[in-house]
Amino acid sequence: MADKMYISYNNVHKLCKAGAEAFLEQVGKPDVIIAIGGGGFIPARIIRTFLRSPGEKNIPIQAIGLSLYEDMGTGTDDKIGKEVIRTQWLDFGALSQHFDSLIGKNILIVDEVDDTRTTLHYAVSELYKDVKEIAEKLGRTSEKTRLSIFVLHNKLKEKRAQIDEDKMGGGKYFVGKDVPDVWIAYPWESDDIDTHTQHAVEQGNI
Numbered sequence: 001m002a003d004k005m006y007i008s009y010n011n012v013h014k015l016c017k018a019g020a021e022a023f024l025e026q027v028g029k030p031d032v033i034i035a036i037g038g039g040g041f042i043p044a045r046i047i048r049t050f051l052r053s054p055g056e057k058n059i060p061i062q063a064i065g066l067s068l069y070e071d072m073g074t075g076t077d078d079k080i081g082k083e084v085i086r087t088q089w090l091d092f093g094a095l096s097q098h099f100d101s102l103i104g105k106n107i108l109i110v111d112e113v114d115d116t117r118t119t120l121h122y123a124v125s126e127l128y129k130d131v132k133e134i135a136e137k138l139g140r141t142s143e144k145t146r147l148s149i150f151v152l153h154n155k156l157k158e159k160r161a162q163i164d165e166d167k168m169g170g171g172k173y174f175v176g177k178d179v180p181d182v183w184i185a186y187p188w189e190s191d192d193i194d195t196h197t198q199h200a201v202e203q204g205n206i
């Protein structure tokens with residue numbers, strides 16, 4: 001296995017298509033897509049193409065910004081080594097044009113890679129917390145909110161965090177492809193897309 005795994009745009013597109021098909025079959029059409037930026041933006045837009053039925057309104061995409069930083073703290077037992085910094089969160093004002101809240105909705109969270117799982121764990125926990133809080137306030141706790149996940153790649157390695165299935169409310173986790181713990185080179189990071197794509201083709205990631 002090469003030390004870098006090159007991924008082409010075509011490959012990203014195909015992984016999104018397969019992910020959308022599995023999602024529609026197993027969970028059903030989402031009410032909203034939540035893209036974790038920056039890596040989740042392009043996959044989120046592509047997957048929407050395959051989740052939308054002709055003639056129907058577009059599924060709204062909401063962006064959240066989560067970045068991982070090395071945890072410089074002194075390190076207590078429950079620290080997981082890296083800290084998630086929230087740089088952007090949901091815009092409920094904009095969401096209200098589509099529906100009143102996330103309560104009872106079918107939500108799809110999209111990111112490009114599940115590495116240590118720290119980011120996805122954070123996203124699910126925080127979204128669950130937000131929905132629970134507002135549902136309790138409005139007396140709507142009986143409505144089931146489903147949180148599902150789609151990532152292009154899941155690195156097969158020991159994870160630093162586990163996602164609590166109960167918080168997903170029956171939502172599911174979808175992976176384009178399980179991969180070994182190598183450096184994944186995504187096309188949007190490349191400064192020479194032709195050579196990048198050539199490497200991806202050589203590695204069969206097309």
Ligand SMILES: O=P(O)(O)OC[C@H]1O[C@H](OP(=O)(O)OP(=O)(O)O)[C@H](O)[C@@H]1O
Nearest residue numbers: 037038039067068114115116117118119
């Ligand atoms: O499973 P984890 O160990 O949490 O890692 C995965 C996260 O790391 C990357 O984000 P990064 O903070 O590098 O920001 P970016 O998306 O803007 O590149 C990636 O986009 C995921 O969100």
